[in-house]
């Protein structure tokens with residue numbers, strides 16, 4: 001494995017933030033059954049005393065991530081309270097008015113009627129994700145229906161991910177916005193990701209680098225070429241991501 005890229009930032013002034021799916025958790029056919037890679041949560045927690053901020057930045061809800069941490073904690077004595085969880089790409093901390101939330105709910109209902117059962121329509125309160133991993137023949141259909149629904153819901157846009165399309169408010173923060181905010185209060189840091197939704201975070205790190213940041217890609221099945229080409233360091237899969245995090249703490 002490649003050596004961890006050393007950054008020119010004091011650990012106690014730096015952040016280590018990671019995506020969840022495909023980075024700390026192997027990709028699975030049903031997104032509801034995703035769990036942490038063995039040792040991943042322990043490796044992250046081992047960094048808490050050393051780095052200023054350690055966290056998970058995911059398109060998942062923070063409730064989902066916390067429930068996964070709790071599952072690990074039941075087996076071992078883990079204190080994850082200091083871990084920062086940025087749910088819904090950091091949008092959970094924003095307040096959306098009821099008009100937007102009602103629109104998302106009705107959009108999710110429409111999409112459930114328009115798409116076959118083989119496409120999992122995940123209603124996430126402030127966005128809707130269409131997962132076609134279990135029926136890839138539906139890709140064109142999912143794409144066409146997403147484009148059509150945007151003609152009606154004009155304040156929304158599509159984000160493409162691995163075997164999924166997410167429909168989000170145009171005002172949605174992206175992962176790059178979260179990393180940009182972190183850089184205002186830290187000397188630098190690491191971000192680990194594997195998908196198109198992580199590109200904005202990688203690009204912010206690279207633009208503001210000066211040697212103080214490291215964009216870490218985690219390669220797995222379906223990792224887009226843009227990710228491979230953009231990152232500073234490429235790891236092979238979630239197991240190597242766990243090893244990388246352990247080494248940061250060593």
Ligand SMILES: [Mg+2]
Nearest residue numbers: 019021022195
């Ligand atoms: Mg991911």
